[in-house]
Amino acid sequence: MHAWPASEVPALPGKGRDLQIHDTATQGTITLAPGPVARIYVCGITPYDATHIGHAATYNAFDLVQRVWLDTKRQVLYVQNVTDVDDPLLERALRDNKDWTELAESETALFREDMTALRMLPPQHYIGAVEAIPGIVPLVERLRDAGAAYELDGDVYFSVESDPNFGKVSNLDAEAMRLLSAERGGDPDRAGKKNPLDPMLWMAARPGEPSWDGASLGRGRPGWHIECVAIALDHLGMTFDIQGGGSDLAFPHHEMGASHAQVLTGEFPMAKAYVHAGMVALHGEKMSKSKGNLVFVSALRRAGVDPAAIRLALLSHHYRADWEWTDDVLAEAVARLERWRAAVSRPDGIAADALVEEVREALANDLDAPAALAAVDRWVELQIATDGDDESAPGLVSRTVDALLGVAL
Known part of the structure; x- marks a missing residue:
């Protein structure tokens, strides 16, 4: 499966800072200092x-991670999956009388278009669940043969008790886990x-659902969970730098995936940091496909x-915050974009070297995009109110906003 085209990331003078980021597993801020390849x-x-605004907010957060790392002169190895076979997809295809593969292909194509338009940097490996099946089957067989999985009426389940570190991603108690499992695709009452x-x-x-040869299975x-584990282990190995997604993935998805990988490899942890983006609401409720309260x-x-x-508009909220999409949020973003473009359109301006460092510092501090926007706003206000004589300043600001925030002025 192919991803989407990458927009060019301008090079900035100097070098960015190592990223300090909130880790769900430890409930604290940790400093990530990857090797040459993050x-x-x-x-x-x-x-x-x-793609709705909630999706876009999540991918925007991890796009910022990539941009911070690139600014430290590292390479980034980014992997993303597509769950192109799952119950919600099959149910929607049946409801709309569509072939499930055509539905998956058309919506994935639209997602690519949205990511391209928003200047999200693409993954180097963009892998669908279906194409990952040949690598998934052996992992399930290994878990079963090791006694970490068992069969139930032909289905194969993972035993969470086989991982002594189960629970260390979400840090939830058993009752909270059970409730969330029932809400988020599990079957705790089976x-x-x-x-x-x-x-x-x-x-x-x-009967009537797609299936594939599972060898001895x-x-x-x-x-759901083993899909991401197979893809991650294949392309990243264990103890990679960040496992990311929306906050609703901390449990069960990331918790279960971590346990699968840890039992398979005997290593801990699966990822150095588990990073989760907040939820976006509309009309007082979390934006979700099941509720239909979506802004696409x-x-x-x-x-x-x-x-x-x-x-x-996405950058105006901290990535970990839960927030609500409104017409005012968009209007403020439109007005900000107009001000910024007017400021950088001048032939010269106020020196911007300090601004570059302010934006770097804000983003290195747990991706504080609102602080980065505020720093640019201050430069823009000075630029509009004052006659500057630095001919390089407008271009430097444009490149900084593009390179670090992904916004083309």
Whole structure:
């Protein structure tokens, strides 16, 4: 599966700072100092509907991570999956009387268009669950053969008790886990499971649903968590720098994935930092496909909204914050974009060397994008109110905003 084209990232003078970021597992801020190649895995979409603002906010956060690392003169190895076979996709295809593969392909294509428009840097490896199946099957077999998985009516489940470190990603108690498991795709009430929290690794073929050859597992399809584990281990190995996604993925998805990988490899932890973006609400409720309270990136673009303004709207909120999308949020972003473009359109201006360092410092401090925007706002106000004589300043500001914030002026 191919990703989307990369926009050029301008080089800035000097060098950026190492990233300090909030780690869900430790509930504290840690400093990441990767080697020459920084490694990140971000969980991708289940393509049964278009990209909404909540998705865009999550991918914007991890785009900032990449930009901070690139500014430290590191390379970035970024991997993202597409869950192109799963219950929600099959249910939507059935509801709309569409072929599930065509639905997945069309929505993934739209996602690529949205990411391109928003200038999100693409992953080097963009892998669909279906194409990952040949690598998933052996992992499930290994877990079963090691006694870390068991069969139940043809399905194969992972035993969470096989991992002594289970629970160290989300730090939730058993009751909270059980409630979230029921809400987020698990089946804690299924009879015959050894532990209600045990997640499915391999689902035996169901009538009328797609299935693949699972060797000794029989025909079926993979569970959600093992999909990402197989892709991450294949392309990043263990103890990569960041496992990322929305805050609703901390449990069960990232918790279960970590346990799968840790049992498979005997190593701990799967990732050095578990980083989670906040949820975006609309009309007082979290934006979600199940509720239908969505603002689509593609719809905003069709309505003539500049993608740079959409990105500025996302950047105006800290990535870990839960916030609400409103018309005012977008209007403020549109006005900010106009001010910034007017300021950098002048032939000369106020020296901007200090601004570059302010933006770097803000982003290195747990991706504090609102502080970075405020720093640019201050420069813009001075630029508009004062006659400067630095001919290089407008260009430097444009390159800084592009390189570090992903906004093309």
